[in-house]
Amino acid sequence: MDRAHLLDLTHRFLEAFNRNDLDAVMAFFADDGVYDEFNGRRNTGKAAIRAAFEPQFTGAYGEMKFLDEDLFADAETGKVMTSWRCTLSVKGAPTSWRGLDLLHFKGDKLVRKLTYAKTKAPLFQS
Numbered sequence: 001m002d003r004a005h006l007l008d009l010t011h012r013f014l015e016a017f018n019r020n021d022l023d024a025v026m027a028f029f030a031d032d033g034v035y036d037e038f039n040g041r042r043n044t045g046k047a048a049i050r051a052a053f054e055p056q057f058t059g060a061y062g063e064m065k066f067l068d069e070d071l072f073a074d075a076e077t078g079k080v081m082t083s084w085r086c087t088l089s090v091k092g093a094p095t096s097w098r099g100l101d102l103l104h105f106k107g108d109k110l111v112r113k114l115t116y117a118k119t120k121a122p123l124f125q126s
Contacts, residue, residue: 001105003075009105010071010080018065022057026050030109038099038117062089069098078105086117 009028016024026046029035035043035052043052056064066084073080083100099117103110 001075001078001107003073006073006075006078006080006105007071009108009110010073010082010103013103013110014066014068014082020057020064022050022053025053025057028108028110029113030106030111033110034112036112036114038115038119062092064088079103080105 013025013028016028026049029046029049031046032044033046033049035049037043037052041052043049055061065087067087069083069085071080071082080103081100082103083098085096085098087094087096089095097117097119099115099119102112102114102116104112104114
C-alpha cells in the first residue's frame with residue numbers, strides 16, 4: 001500500500017466518525033476485525049464492533065467530535081497512529097479528553113483498532 005492511499009483511508013475513516021455515520025465507519029472494518037476499547041474490552045467481528053459503537057452514535061454521550069492532533073503512518077505495514085482530542089458532554093457539561101488510535105489496515109479494510117486514552121477513569125465502562 002502506498003502512503004497516500006493509507007492516509008486517504010485513515011482520513012475517510014475519521015471523517016465518518018465526525019459525521020456520526022456508523023454505517024460508513026463499519027464499512028471500513030474487516031468481517032473479523034478487532035476493536036480494543038481503552039477500558040480493556042475487546043470486540044471481535046463486525047456485529048460486536050457495531051454494538052460497542054452504537055451508544056456513541058445514538059447520542060448516549062451527547063455530540064462527540066474527534067479533533068485530530070497528530071498522525072503517523074507506516075505504509076509498508078499498513079499501520080497508522082492518530083492522536084486526537086475527543087469533545088463530548090458528561091452530565092450535560094462540555095468536556096474533552098485526549099487519546100490515540102492504532103489502526104491496522106490490510107488492503108482497504110481495517111483489521112484492528114486499538115484505542116488508548118488519557119483519562120482518570122474509562123468514561124464508557126458499564
